[in-house]
Amino acid sequence: MTTQGLQEQKKLPESVKKASLLLISTGIVLMMISFIVDSHRAFYNYILMYSFIVSIGVGSLGLVALEYMVDAAWSTPFRRISEFLAFLIPFLLILVIPIIFGIHDLYHWSHKEAVETDPVLQGKAPYLNTAFFTIRVFACILIWMLFYFLITKNSEKQDITKEYGLLTKNIKLSIGFAPILIITLTITAIDLIMSLEPHWYSTMFGVYYFSGTAVAGLAATTLLAVILKEKGYLHPQLQDRLYHSMGTLLFGLNVFWAYIAFSQFLLIWYADIPEETFWMMHRMHGSWGVVSLALLFIHFIIPFIILLPGRAKTNFRTLKIMAVWLLFAHMLDLYWLIMPNFNKESAFFSWNEIGFILFIVGFVLFVFKIKSDKTNFTPVGDPKLETGLEVKLYPDLSID
Numbered sequence: 001m002t003t004q005g006l007q008e009q010k011k012l013p014e015s016v017k018k019a020s021l022l023l024i025s026t027g028i029v030l031m032m033i034s035f036i037v038d039s040h041r042a043f044y045n046y047i048l049m050y051s052f053i054v055s056i057g058v059g060s061l062g063l064v065a066l067e068y069m070v071d072a073a074w075s076t077p078f079r080r081i082s083e084f085l086a087f088l089i090p091f092l093l094i095l096v097i098p099i100i101f102g103i104h105d106l107y108h109w110s111h112k113e114a115v116e117t118d119p120v121l122q123g124k125a126p127y128l129n130t131a132f133f134t135i136r137v138f139a140c141i142l143i144w145m146l147f148y149f150l151i152t153k154n155s156e157k158q159d160i161t162k163e164y165g166l167l168t169k170n171i172k173l174s175i176g177f178a179p180i181l182i183i184t185l186t187i188t189a190i191d192l193i194m195s196l197e198p199h200w201y202s203t204m205f206g207v208y209y210f211s212g213t214a215v216a217g218l219a220a221t222t223l224l225a226v227i228l229k230e231k232g233y234l235h236p237q238l239q240d241r242l243y244h245s246m247g248t249l250l251f252g253l254n255v256f257w258a259y260i261a262f263s264q265f266l267l268i269w270y271a272d273i274p275e276e277t278f279w280m281m282h283r284m285h286g287s288w289g290v291v292s293l294a295l296l297f298i299h300f301i302i303p304f305i306i307l308l309p310g311r312a313k314t315n316f317r318t319l320k321i322m323a324v325w326l327l328f329a330h331m332l333d334l335y336w337l338i339m340p341n342f343n344k345e346s347a348f349f350s351w352n353e354i355g356f357i358l359f360i361v362g363f364v365l366f367v368f369k370i371k372s373d374k375t376n377f378t379p380v381g382d383p384k385l386e387t388g389l390e391v392k393l394y395p396d397l398s399i400d
Contacts, residue, residue, distance in 0.1 A: 011372065017366065020363070024362035027362055027363075028355070029355070030351065030358065031359060040342070046099065046102070047106060047192060048335060050099060051193060051209075053088055053095065053363070054092065055212060055334075057092065058144055058181070058184075058213060060086040060088075061083075061089065061177075061217075062181050063214075064151060064152075065173075065178060065181065068171045069174045069178060074242050077242065077388050077389060078242075080376060082217070084371045085367075086148050090148070092144070096138070099137070099192070100137070106196065107196065107198070109124065109129075110130050137188075143180060151173050154173075156375055156376075157381075159376055159379065167382065186207070186209075187206075189206050189208070189209035190205060193205075200276065201275070201276070202279075208260050208264055211260045212334075214257075215326055216330040219327045221246075222246050223324060223327070225246065226316050226320050227320070238389060243314055247322075250326070254303050254326060255304065261299075283340055286345065287346045288336075288340055288346070291332070291335070291347050292336065295333060299329040303322060303325065303329070307322055
């Protein structure tokens, strides 16, 4: 297929947009009812939903930057999928607004009378205050938006101009974005999630959320990469064997998440400082203890066993199942981080949470659809594309 043919590639069917709009509208209706019935619980669900969308959007942009930084070629045919998912970032400016209005429902430190009687909150007041919180939230989003537009603009422009210098620009942008990504995700994790319990702290919490974000972003990219390949939307010369590298990276990032999660737990357990242990104790007893145990198996042990064999990483059905599985695992992880702050006595799930989940699925599909309608699925102007399509990996492995 010629480059011109690729530029005139088929678009996703309109049924995708219709289905996404149905999910969004249904989700919004259920969310509105949830806010009417129990606004306090609904705000916690909203934090979970927003944090998950941040993980997909910012995590995907991080993958794009990673490819440029390490000069990877095998991932070039897949890069546009991550770019399309990163298009979620500009919408965060709108999605974050309910959190700003719900600060007093979510954050104990936002109540003046609570700060006045609490020495711990008084010590954290220069950082944990409504004005500075709002500034940080919007600043992080604007920074992500800046790098998203700069990197994707160069990438899309290269489809037309084939200019090699655009690749060099994106490498430099990605190198600059890497430390900023870590800092802004750390700030976001501390502000949105960790400060729900302002008396607790963990110096590893930022990298913990970062590791989960990396897994979620890659899992979403992997799922769509397999589906689009099966439906014939990706480059016709794309080798099935390239999915082995994607599966290996997914396996590795999930092991990295497990390492950080265990390290955080080990340090808290070993130090045995009351200011740290109480947060973990809430999650180790009763039904929350069951969720903690389930998280261990769902997010680490089962994916580790399934993705460890080489053939599992080249089996499309296995990759799709594990991508969905790890997206669910990240959702469970965020639930485990956030919801005990709402109800420390027992875990819970009912119709109140369903609307937020439906909205996530519908919104991600809708954003992906509208972005893919305007841009190639394949970065046809990238000089690394040809190398990526010709990469020879594990010739003894075949797709089942």
